Amino acid sequence: MREHNSAIVERARSFHLIGALTVTSEIKSVVGFLEEQRTRQASHFAAVACPKVLSFMTTTSQPGGVASVSIHPLLRLEPGASEGALRVHLAGALPRLPDPGECVTVHVARLEQYQGYQIKSLPAGPGVASAVSPEGADQVVSGARTFTVHHSPYTMKFFEQIPYDEVQQITADVAYALVGVGAQANISPRFVYHHELKNGRLSLFHGDGLAFKTYMNLKVNRQETRLLLDLETFAGWALRGTVEEFSPHQYPEAYDRVCQGFSAGNWGKPSRVFRFVTDQWTPIQPVAERAQRSS
Numbered sequence: 001m002r003e004h005n006s007a008i009v010e011r012a013r014s015f016h017l018i019g020a021l022t023v024t025s026e027i028k029s030v031v032g033f034l035e036e037q038r039t040r041q042a043s044h045f046a047a048v049a050c051p052k053v054l055s056f057m058t059t060t061s062q063p064g065g066v067a068s069v070s071i072h073p074l075l076r077l078e079p080g081a082s083e084g085a086l087r088v089h090l091a092g093a094l095p096r097l098p099d100p101g102e103c104v105t106v107h108v109a110r111l112e113q114y115q116g117y118q119i120k121s122l123p124a125g126p127g128v129a130s131a132v133s134p135e136g137a138d139q140v141v142s143g144a145r146t147f148t149v150h151h152s153p154y155t156m157k158f159f160e161q162i163p164y165d166e167v168q169q170i171t172a173d174v175a176y177a178l179v180g181v182g183a184q185a186n187i188s189p190r191f192v193y194h195h196e197l198k199n200g201r202l203s204l205f206h207g208d209g210l211a212f213k214t215y216m217n218l219k220v221n222r223q224e225t226r227l228l229l230d231l232e233t234f235a236g237w238a239l240r241g242t243v244e245e246f247s248p249h250q251y252p253e254a255y256d257r258v259c260q261g262f263s264a265g266n267w268g269k270p271s272r273v274f275r276f277v278t279d280q281w282t283p284i285q286p287v288a289e290r291a292q293r294s295s
Helices: 002-017 023-040 162-169 213-220 252-264
Strands: 053-059 066-079 086-089 103-110 115-120 132-135 140-145 145-148 176-182 188-191 194-198 200-210 223-229 236-245 272-284
Touching: 023 053, 023 200, 023 213, 023 223, 023 236, 023 272, 053 066, 053 103, 053 176, 053 213, 066 162, 066 223, 086 176, 086 252, 103 140, 132 200, 145 176, 162 200, 176 223, 188 200, 188 213, 194 236, 194 252, 200 252, 252 272
Parallel strands: none
Antiparallel strands: 053 188, 053 223, 066 086, 066 176, 086 140, 103 115, 103 176, 115 145, 132 140, 194 200, 200 272, 223 236, 236 272
């Protein structure tokens, strides 16, 4: 599996190492990966019968800022010292430690069941214990709060109280976790229902049903890191760019595709639709070999 990860990344890097290629040629490699994933991911989400690719939005509340992101084999979860706290054991090093006012967010989800969680540390600062502690070559993230990334009774309350047993059961077979470091870093899955490549710039289109944590970040900071990943190997691309809300008449084809996707999932109509415009792109893969999960 590691060899397959490396093949994906090396294939992506080749577009950066060959100087004769233009920016348009480089971004076309991202588009090729996106179109490949549309086919590869179809069996993961067969119940939603429409063209789509799962992506992961990483946002922060710092104007102009972007989160540092990484992908880690998930070793285990365990209850923390206080009610609602969780300790997440991850293989490999984090992208960096949080600066004052920043938190570490760990995204763990069973994608095919549309169920998952974000485990967030307290913001770093004076008098706050470090959220990250080394354990040999691995890291332990101490999360103070756990949030759902799917619609559930818990999301009806801002202060979600999620039983540890439920988190453990849902995530028991999850192989990888996504990590974001930044001010109120938030990682949320979004289906991309339509994309366009114009003048060397790639646009991804998605919709939202409710205004939760991601939308609150976007209200103050439209910069985003978007992950496009192979769901078998978790190798792929980290894209940076800007998110904007658009009106149906501005991009009618994109709006129709988003509405078709929501209809296929029996999610009604999107309350808002968004366009993500890519400025930078970097190959990404898990930071360590996949390890055997421990209980």
